[in-house]
Amino acid sequence: MRAVVYDRYGPPEVLRLEDVEPPVPKDDEVLVKIHASTVNRSDCGLRSAEYVISRFFTGLLRPKLGVAGSELAGEVEAVGAAVTEFAVGDRVFGMRSGANADFVCVRESGPLAHMPAGMTFEEAAAVCDGAMVALGFLRRMDLRRGKKILVYGASGSIGTASVQLARYFDAHVTAVCNTKNLELVRSLGADEVIDYLQEDFTKNGETYDVVFDAVGKLSFRRCRGSLKRNGVFGSTDGFANLFLALWTSRIGDKKVVFPIPHYLKKDVLFLKGLIEAGNYRAVIDRSYPLEDVLEATRYVETRQKTGNVVLTVNGGRPRSEKGGGNQ
Secondary structure, eight states: OEEESSSOSSGGGGGGEEEEOOOOTTEEEEEEEEEEEEEEEHHHHHEEEEEEEGHHOOSSSSOOOOBBOOOOEEEEEETTTOSSSSSTTTTTEOOOOTTSEEEEEEETSEEEEEEOOOOOOHHHHHTHHHHHHHHOOOEEEEETTOOOEEEETTTBHHHHHHHHHHTTTTOOOEEOOGGGGGGHHHHHTSEEEEEEETTTTTGOOOEEEEEEEETSOOOOHGGGGGGEEEEEESSOOEEEHHHHHHTTSSSSSSEEEEEOOOOOHHHHHHHHHHHTSOOOOOEEEEEGGGOOOOOOHHHHHTTTTOOOEEEETOOOOOOOOOOOOOO
């Protein structure tokens, strides 16, 4: 089968498309024929070993797995002897390392579920990573009616997910993005929108219960004045925030929380329910065929994408580039 592999850490150029042996499902696994996957920030960070600490999980000197990707949507090709939840031909979506490939094996109890009704493979592949990073953080914030959250970088994968999920939890949502994406984030449920090219939210006098930096470009110091008493700052990036999370948990009346996602089946099922109820939708910027993974990765690493970047596999149809369109 085809797979996007890399045998050393480094820039996008370490990726290459090769033929490798297809996986064989264990008794408790399903073999998924992938129709769509993605290139996301998490994958890029693991490939580049941007944070040295990640090597303790992915391999100190070289990658243990060596196949890129983590999000998937496709059809069940085969099932292990003990599998009861899935059958051959089922349309599924979820998370699994090594998803930039023709096939991948996923445990039945892992982060995998039947696809929402009426959803395309491309849309389904673009759901889980950004939404599960956002969900893991927002649940800890106890969002509800009357609470105010500001989402910075609201047009990215994690940002578009955060706006929709915070709105679902009934919080008052202020979304910060650039001019071209104001209408998009407003359509996702933001109560207020701020164009960061025109206004610095840290200087407008407004305060929030939560400031969530969904693109890892802010600092606690800069945002401190925008937090209410007992307010929380969260950022998806910045190694210093790990230490600040420990420090502020003991000192001060404003806290830092570092989002640590957990990819669980119950959360895939939760997202499926939201989608089918009309409370969540995938946002897709561009799609590329699997063989153009290098071009797709370079685009993701410009940090200018809107929503998600999809890879089509095994007959999935590439969409035309829309520069911020959504499905």
